[in-house]
Amino acid sequence: MHICILFLPLIFYYFFIYLLKIKSDTEKMNG
Structure with a gap:
């Protein structure tokens, strides 16, 4: 349990x- x-x-x-x-990767794709 402790683990x-x-x-x-x-x-x-x-x-x-x-x-x-994922957020930064999608922003790179869009931008």
């Missing part, structure tokens, strides 16, 4: 970076 609790913020962190990467 899951530790990994949850990490997963959200990488997911957030992944979304930012």
Whole structure:
């Protein structure tokens, strides 16, 4: 259980970076 609790913020962190990467990539394509 403790491991899951530790990994949850990490997963959200990488997911957030992944979304930012997609956003910047689409902006490059449009611009």
